Amino acid sequence: MTARSIRVTAAMVAAGTLATGAAACGKPGGGNGGNGSGGVRDSLVVGIANEPETLSPLLGYGKDGNSKIFDGLLRRDADMKLRPALAASLPKVTDDGRTYTFPLRHGVKFSDGKPFTAEDVVFTYRTILDEKTNNADKGELAAVDKVTARGDDTVVFSLKYPYAPFAERTVLPIVPEHAAKGQDVNTGPFNTKPVGTGPYVLTGWSKGEKLTFKANPEYWGGEPKVKKLTMAIIKDDDVRATRLRSGDLDGAILPPNLVKGFQGDDGKTTITAKTTDFRAVTLPTANKVTGDTAVRRALDLAVDRDAMVKSLLEGAGRAGYGPVPTNSDWFAKGTERPYDPEKAKKILDDAGWKPGGDGVREKDGVRAEFTLWFPAGDKLRQEHALAFASDAKKIGIRAKVQSGTWEVIQPRMKDDAVLAGGGNPADPDFDLYNLLHSSLALDGFNNMAAYKNPEVDKALEEGRRSGDKAVRKAAYDKIQHALADDPGYVFLTHVDHLYVMKDNWKDLTTQVEPHDHGLGAGPWWNVEDWQPKR
């Protein structure tokens, strides 16, 4: 069988190349000798777990930046600081934080050769906010009242209310009006044949299999050194690890237990991305048990977060006390809650929750038990849920762990607890407001616990309206202290994202990553800047 013998030869050649470390074998990129990536320096093949539904920013693709095909007005550097991209500088904020003016970069062209103008920015934002556009994330732009072009090179955003973190939203990719207009925005060809100003141009998308890109030679930031980029979509963790081991992939995201197998492997490095990706148990206020402040505080003290980090995450993560991770500038020092089951029991005793016959506490005929849902198939959330239930049992509270799809869980969120996850690192407002503001109680997947605390509401408003960082910090400190006194959620951990990469490039970095990750996040967040080693 010739096909088979070719494969075997190719695999042996690739293995030999790797073993001797003679990386530069000079095979042209995209050679069809079987393993196109083995040792070729100007190409990169990475394995990711999730495929984008669409490549149109109008429908939500790349909303958090790093979209490779597109640029936003701004972008974030390795420290998550905002830098100008299609804008010529950071925006001028006037009118008490209600008007944002962006001067635009000159001489930028889309990959089809047409120039980038202010009209493209206006078109992008107006289309996303249009009712007929099926963009599930349009709520993130709720503050925008009007977007207007002033001349060819200035864009002005008018907001409905002062919104301090608005600039963080403008990493959203800009689409060319001439290519995306005149078609159904939800289904038109632009969804699969994107045109942007970004460092890469899409060359192919085989749905469910991979996305391929080539470097954009006309990129305004200079042509990338990595000429060819392939994102292979491999849902299964084990298959991704195997294909990484076989040399099929140059890098991949992996769960901690599979990363262990690559440690001590020459030519591969493990890269850890810190995240704001939290796991938390919602404590619905409508439930007689979880709505009781004593129970909430007791549960918050009874969970052994460090043990969860150690056993569930194999050390790759941190204990979480709120949506803001402990290593963030916004974290309120002193709100860490140590593991203290004795104190938890005392709180319950004092509040009148007395141990019943079978170890489960009771008060006024109400048993201290509730249901805790986790989305079926999510192993990490399942493990968190079981660990939480086991810790709760030790202080006499019974959490019945159950799994279901979101369709099953959503109608029950009012009364039952859910193992929730989320996190956006760009600004504390993004997570805190959606999770805690009483006006968003049980609104879709916002504020799933129906948390209601007038003081917190006030601080949330302050935090988003003030342009002064010190004022904002004070407001968010207040919220984090309030969460310690009256937890609406039991935050458990912040989960690190781990990547294993072939050691062929200089100075690989990661950004602080959000809950969602894959295409944009990962060591390849700035692949356009990579330089080959030596």
Add this chain to the structure above:
Amino acid sequence: MGRMAGRRLLAAVPVLLVVTFAVFAVAAASPFDPARVYAGGGGPGTGQDVLDQLRHNLGADRPFAARWWDWLTAALGGDLGVSTTLRQPVAQAIGERIGWSVLLCGTAFAAAVLAGTALGVLAARRRGGLLDRAVTSLAYVLEAAPPFWLGLLAVWFFALKTGALPAGGLTDTGSDTVTAGQVASHLVLPSAVLAVTQLPWFVLYVRQGVGDALDEDPVRGARARGLSERTVLLGHALRSGLLPVLTLIGSRVPELITGALLVETVFSWPGIASATVDAATGADFPLLAALTVLATAAVLIGNLLSDVLYGLADPRVGFDG
């Protein structure tokens, strides 16, 4: 024969109507919410007003019967609608994928028929012999083995342990041109697995048919006339032994489609069957309906084909019996 084909096609119309209506009804009764699936993930942040707006834009807030009627009238006019999970027109989605599915199923089916016939004849030649017992028991084992399990086993052995064949996809991960050689090497495993799942039926039917034929008078007569064993086996016994197999060819089509569904998923084959799974869980009515029509049509045509073949092979059967 023409009359039979015409009558069958006429009967297909109500069948297709009922089947598509049932698909819309079942999908509407399922707990999956198209707006939620469309919004993706399951993380917080999508508010109720956006979800409601999506539901309205997707038409998911209307009764399923109305949506079925709209779909039907549009489809008759040539407009198959737009897939919500793939975000592209259904016709385009199917067009991009169906070729790969036909290639996979065609290769697998041909391999299964050829290998099954060969093995069946060999087994029937000496019934109760060592080869017969080996082939028959293997066939029973394979018949019980689920296709996805066989697929995973094949990936484990051929792709992971020996590295002889690629584990999945249409081409190598690092290459973005689709060449015949690449597709051929990537086709081997999925089509072999799919063929193996179909194989037992053909082996057992051919073995039975040829075995019975060997005991029949015409064959005994041929032997008595001193014809060579080869002529007797292939010329006489196989000819009449193949008759039941012809019926089988058509009736295996549904099984082939469900088999392809699992095999395509295991091997990340970019075919139409793997899109079916997404369409179903995403309550993607337009895509699901179009795919159901295709599958139903394939089954009906399969049945028609086997009857036509049977009639051609054995004139005694006739076409209107």
